[in-house]
Amino acid sequence: MKDGLTGFHRALFDAANDAMFVADAESGTIIDANRKASELLDLPVVRIVGMNQTALHPSGDAGRYARIFDEAIRSERGITEEVYALRADGKRIPVEISVSVMEWQDRRVILGIFRDLSERERIQREIREHRDRIQQYLNVIEVMVVVLDKQGRITLLNRKGHEILGHEQGAILGESWFDTCIPERFRAAVREVFSRMMEGEEKPLEFYENPVLTASGEERILAWHNVILRDDSGRITGSLSSGEDITERRIAKDALRESEARYRLLVDKFDGVICIFHVDGHLLYVNERGADKLGGPAASFEERPLHEVFPHEADMMIERHRGVIHSGIGGDFEDLIHLPTGDRWFWSNVQPVKDANGRSFAVQVISYDITERREAEAARREMIRELEAKNAELERYTYTVSHDLKTPLITIQGYLGLLERDLEKGRVEEARGRIGRITRGADKMYRMLGELLDLSRSGRILAHRERIPCEPLVREAVELAAGPIDHGEIDIAMAPDLPDLFGDRTRLLEVFHNLIENALKFTEGARPPRVEIGARTDGTEPVYFVRDNGIGIEPAYADKVFGLFDKLDGDSDGTGIGLAVVKRIIEVHGGRIWVESKGPGTGSTFSFTLPGAPKGMQEEESDG
Amino acid sequence: MAESPRVILIAEDDLDHAELIRECLRESAPGADVRHVYDGEAALTYLQRRGEYEEQERSPRPDLILLDLRMPKIDGLDVLKAVKSDDDLLSIPIVVLSTSDAETDIRRAFRCYANSYLVKPLNFANFSGLIEDLANYWLKRNASPDRDLGF
Numbered sequence: 001m002k003d004g005l006t007g008f009h010r011a012l013f014d015a016a017n018d019a020m021f022v023a024d025a026e027s028g029t030i031i032d033a034n035r036k037a038s039e040l041l042d043l044p045v046v047r048i049v050g051m052n053q054t055a056l057h058p059s060g061d062a063g064r065y066a067r068i069f070d071e072a073i074r075s076e077r078g079i080t081e082e083v084y085a086l087r088a089d090g091k092r093i094p095v096e097i098s099v100s101v102m103e104w105q106d107r108r109v110i111l112g113i114f115r116d117l118s119e120r121e122r123i124q125r126e127i128r129e130h131r132d133r134i135q136q137y138l139n140v141i142e143v144m145v146v147v148l149d150k151q152g153r154i155t156l157l158n159r160k161g162h163e164i165l166g167h168e169q170g171a172i173l174g175e176s177w178f179d180t181c182i183p184e185r186f187r188a189a190v191r192e193v194f195s196r197m198m199e200g201e202e203k204p205l206e207f208y209e210n211p212v213l214t215a216s217g218e219e220r221i222l223a224w225h226n227v228i229l230r231d232d233s234g235r236i237t238g239s240l241s242s243g244e245d246i247t248e249r250r251i252a253k254d255a256l257r258e259s260e261a262r263y264r265l266l267v268d269k270f271d272g273v274i275c276i277f278h279v280d281g282h283l284l285y286v287n288e289r290g291a292d293k294l295g296g297p298a299a300s301f302e303e304r305p306l307h308e309v310f311p312h313e314a315d316m317m318i319e320r321h322r323g324v325i326h327s328g329i330g331g332d333f334e335d336l337i338h339l340p341t342g343d344r345w346f347w348s349n350v351q352p353v354k355d356a357n358g359r360s361f362a363v364q365v366i367s368y369d370i371t372e373r374r375e376a377e378a379a380r381r382e383m384i385r386e387l388e389a390k391n392a393e394l395e396r397y398t399y400t401v402s403h404d405l406k407t408p409l410i411t412i413q414g415y416l417g418l419l420e421r422d423l424e425k426g427r428v429e430e431a432r433g434r435i436g437r438i439t440r441g442a443d444k445m446y447r448m449l450g451e452l453l454d455l456s457r458s459g460r461i462l463a464h465r466e467r468i469p470c471e472p473l474v475r476e477a478v479e480l481a482a483g484p485i486d487h488g489e490i491d492i493a494m495a496p497d498l499p500d501l502f503g504d505r506t507r508l509l510e511v512f513h514n515l516i517e518n519a520l521k522f523t524e525g526a527r528p529p530r531v532e533i534g535a536r537t538d539g540t541e542p543v544y545f546v547r548d549n550g551i552g553i554e555p556a557y558a559d560k561v562f563g564l565f566d567k568l569d570g571d572s573d574g575t576g577i578g579l580a581v582v583k584r585i586i587e588v589h590g591g592r593i594w595v596e597s598k599g600p601g602t603g604s605t606f607s608f609t610l611p612g613a614p615k616g617m618q619e620e621e622s623d624g
Numbered sequence: 625m626a627e628s629p630r631v632i633l634i635a636e637d638d639l640d641h642a643e644l645i646r647e648c649l650r651e652s653a654p655g656a657d658v659r660h661v662y663d664g665e666a667a668l669t670y671l672q673r674r675g676e677y678e679e680q681e682r683s684p685r686p687d688l689i690l691l692d693l694r695m696p697k698i699d700g701l702d703v704l705k706a707v708k709s710d711d712d713l714l715s716i717p718i719v720v721l722s723t724s725d726a727e728t729d730i731r732r733a734f735r736c737y738a739n740s741y742l743v744k745p746l747n748f749a750n751f752s753g754l755i756e757d758l759a760n761y762w763l764k765r766n767a768s769p770d771r772d773l774g775f
Contacts (some may be wrong), residue, residue, distance in 0.1 A: 399726060404694070406723040409641040410744050410751070417748025418647055437640050557697055 001151055005032055018113045019085075023053040025073055025101055025108040032055075040095075040116060042088045053112065058086050069110060085114055094121050144222065144243040147229070150198050150236065152177050152191065164222070164245050166215035176202045183213045197228060198236055204228055211248070220247045245314040269297075273346070273367040276353060279325050281306045281318045283364060293369065296342040312338040324350050325360040334370070375616035389587070397456070405448060451577035468505050470498035470544075474533050477512030481520060490520065495534035499542040507585045514578045515546040515606050522550035524603070541609050549603040556596050586610070629657045630763050633686035635667040635703060636721075637659065637695045641744070645690060645721070645755060652756035653763060657684060664698030666704055667691070671713055687770065688762045689718045689736075693729055704736035715769050717762050 005013050015022060017036035023030045033048040041056070057065050061083065072079045078100040084092040086302055094117035101110055138145045138158035144165075146480060147156035154177050162169055165181055172180050178191045190210070196202040204226040211219045218617045222243035267274055273290035279284055283301050291298035294309065306314040313335065324330055330351035337346055348367040352360035419434040471494070478492055517532060523529035532547040555559060562583040586593040586608045593608035632649060642660045645753035649658050661667045667689075670677045677683035678714040689707070700720060707713045717739040722729060725743045733741050743760065745751045 248766050399724075403726065404722040406744070406746065407638055407641065409746055410723065411638070411644065411748055414644040414751055415640070417752065418644075437643070441640060553698070561698070 007239065010272065016113075018115045019095075021048070021053065021056065021112040021114070022104070023110045023112065025110050028053045028069070028110075031109065037114065040085060040087070040093065040114060053110070056085055056112075056114075058084055058092055065608050068097075068099060072110065073108075082117065083576045095117055113412065135487040143272065144245070145240070146177065146239050146243070147238060148177050148194070149238040152194055152198075154180070155238065161243075164214065164220060164243075165212060166218075181212050183211055183219055186211065194239070197239065200236055204239065209250075210243075212243070220245055221250050222246065273366070273369070276362050277306065277317070277321050278362045279322065279360070281314070281321075283309050290367075293339055293341065293344070310337065312336075320350065321363045324363050325352050328352055328360060330363075344369050345374045392582070401452065405445065408441040408448070411444075412438050415441070417613050448586075449575070451581070454581060455576070464505075465503050467500040468503065468508060469536070470501050473501065473509055474498065474512055477509055477516055478533075480509075480513045481516040490523070491530040492516075492527055493530070493532045495532075496534050498533075498544070499537075500611055501544075503589045503610060504585075507589075508610075511608070512546070512583050514582045518578060518606070519546055519548035519550065519604070523548045529603075538609070541611065543604050543607050543609050545607040547603065547605040551604075552600045552602040553595060553597040553604050554599055555597065561595055562593070582606075582608075629655050630688070631657045631659065631686045632759075632763075633667070633670065633685045633689045634658065634660045635664065635689065635695065635700065636692045637663055638692070641692070644751070648755035649664045651752070653759040656763070659684075659686070662696045664700060664703045665696075667700065667703050671707060671710075671716075675691075677759075685770070686716055687768065688759075689716055690721045690758075691718050693720060693722045693724060693733065701732055701736050701765060704733065704738055708737040717766060717768070719758055719762065 003442065013032075014035040016034055016036060019040040020034045021030055021037055022032040030051050030053055033045050035045075037048060053069070054062050054065055063591050065083065066081075068079055068081055068129075078098055080096060080098045082094065082096050085095045087093055091117035095114040096117055096361055097115075098113045101108060101112060103109075110195055134157075138156075139160075140159070142160055145156070145158040146154060149155050153174055154175055157165075157173065159169070164169075165172070172349055176186050178194070190246050193202065197204050200479070207223065207225055208235060209223050211221050213219055223246045224241055224243045226239055228236055228243045229240055231237050268288050270287055271289060273293055274285075274287040275283060275290055276285040279585050283304055286294065286298050286301050288298060291301060294301055301309055310317060316335075320333070330349065333348045333350065335346055335348065337344055346367040347370045348365050350363050350365050353362040353364050354360050415434045415437045419431055419438070422428075422431040422434060425497055476492055482492060512533070516533070519531045520529070523531060530549045533545070534547070535542050535544045537543070562579050583593050589610055591608055591610040593606065595606050597604040630653065632653065634642050634645055636645065638660075644659050646660070649656055654673075659670070661670050669675050671686075673680065673683050682754050691700045691703060700722075704718060704720075707716065707718060714737075718737075719740040719742060720733045720738045721742050721744060723744050730741050740758070740762075742754060745754055
């Protein structure tokens with residue numbers, strides 16, 4: 001190394017962080033190299049000295065280096081270029097070279113400074129890899145990612161973005177986002193907002209929904225999330241946006257809202273009561289019809305405890321609702337509910353309501369007011385009962401008319417036949433007897449027909465029901481019945497404070513008349529004869545009675561006395577219709593009648609009940 | 625030994641009808657001992673020889689009972705049931721003689737073992753003819769374990 005650097009220069013030369021070569025400008029032979037050069041080429045300095053400088057580079061590029069050096073020599077100024085150096089093992093190492101020509105020890109030399117670029121390349125590669133990976137990530141995620149530069153040109157658009165917009169990969173990179181992807185009617189406004197954002201005049205909305213225009217011209221709705229991009233110095237360079245395609249969800253949501261609105265309308269306007277009760281005993285919801293029944297706006301009942309809304313039925317309802325919730329099985333019920341608007345009957349179907357986890361937390365109750373229906377059913381049952389009773393009565397009546405009325409006819413015919421024989425044989429005395437029997441038969445027939453007519457009248461619908469003070473009515477009946485009898489002989493007692501009657505006055509007068517007449521008839525033998533008229537209270541209803549001390553009745557025959565044409569005493573001159581008429585009148589009034597006697601000779605007590613005035617019919621009402 | 629007269633018991637609540645039947649029997653069954661009771665209760669008292677009928681003389685065993693259905697206290701059907709469930713009495717023929725031609729009445733009577741059911745005719749000639757026929761049949765033709773027929 002006779003030509004090499006020495007002393008202080010040498011130390012300085014070797015301390016340099018770049019590889020340095022000194023070559024003769026004429027021959028290109030390397031005169032000296034520093035420590036870093038030795039490391040770069042993996043060769044000792046003694047081996048480097050003497051090499052031609054062209055050997056420092058891959059042979060294929062030799063022409064290029066020669067040109068760089070020629071240029072450097074000719075222009076006499078430094079040149080910097082990126083080239084490759086060739087290491088001892090043949091590996092190409094990226095380097096930046098600075099070549100300069102200088103005079104040194106009376107000759108022209110070339111100083112070549114090589115900076116190793118391997119590290120920089122590695123970093124660049126890593127950056128590239130990062131970028132690729134990010135691109136990959138961007139491509140994998142199911143949201144659109146779009147980066148715009150300050151002018152609104154697309155600098156990045158991921159796979160999903162391409163997919164949503166319907167463009168080929170990379171087809172719209174560099175294009176204006178607004179012209180390409182924003183529906184025309186929004187274009188100006190969106191561009192305006194964007195440019196203000198880019199000028200820093202407006203902060204981006206973090207989340208918002210905006211439509212995009214696809215390649216096919218269709219619009220899709222995206223939920224956007226934006227950030228503004230800045231460089232190291234804080235200057236705005238563009239925007240990064242991620243957008244989720246919510247078109248389907250929005251359609252579904254709109255449909256759901258619409259269907260919910262429709263359902264809600266259906267429930268609100270439903271012509272029955274719909275309630276939802278929470279298991280904790282609160283009313284969650286009541287529809288309009290239900291609120292009407294409760295007598296207030298629906299909102300005033302919601303969230304209120306059942307004990308406030310249904311003070312009488314809350315306990316029963318809560319217990320029922322819990323049963324339904326625990327068993328998961330609904331059911332149908334009929335209940336009388338006390339409402340501010342009056343007591344009403346409801347048919348209800350109760351079903352458990354489940355949350356998203358399938359857990360029952362409430363019951364839904366659909367109810368119909370069946371009060372009118374129940375009343376109609378009761379009226380129908382009552383009508384059927386009445387018709388059946390009337391039908392049975394009619395059958396008995398027909399039987400009676402067709403058979404019992406035959407009895408006097410047979411008598412009349414029979415004795416007419418005997419009379420004929422008597423006359424043929426001239427038996428005048430006997431003939432007279434026959435005529436007597438015939439007359440009696442005809443009289444009996446006449447009486448029976450009259451009373452049958454009376455009976456048929458008593459079975460008619462009561463024309464006029466009213467409240468009747470009992471005492472004057474009984475007094476009148478006594479006058480009618482006891483008229484021909486001397487009052488001195490018979491003791492007729494009437495209890496004070498007899499409760500008022502409710503019914504058809506004419507018919508009820510007939511009842512007392514018949515009962516008193518009947519009593520008088522059978523007390524004829526008693527000493528002294530006594531008839532007592534009174535009333536007692538049996539439970540809630542008054543029981544009226546007519547008691548006598550007459551011949552009495554065997555308990556076994558007590559029911560027979562009310563039968564049509566049934567008489568217990570063949571000697572009595574009645575037809576057996578009177579008590580049948582009484583029974584009929586009492587039953588038409590909805591009451592009951594019966595007779596009690598301890599047996600022959602102990603007297604009889606005829607008792608009957610009459611229902612009071614029905615609700616809302618306190619004074620007078622026409623029933624027909 | 626002279627044959628005792630045939631006994632006919634009429635159970636009939638209508639006195640005129642009872643008298644009418646008696647008149648007819650006077651011709652068709654001359655010499656018959658005709659007895660009349662007013663209702664079903666009296667009929668059973670007679671047949672069971674209780675109360676006023678305790679003495680046999682007052683209640684000879686009937687050879688035939690003519691029974692009305694609709695009677696006070698105990699009606700004809702109950703009399704039928706009582707007689708036909710009594711071993712001593714069940715052989716006595718019972719002819720129901722009623723104004724009713726209702727099917728239910730006829731059915732019920734036979735269900736209670738009535739021996740015959742006759743509807744009282746309205747016309748007197750038919751009425752007396754019927755009484756004659758039944759007297760002939762039940763007193764002369766019909767065999768009875770109670771007594772030998774005279775021929």
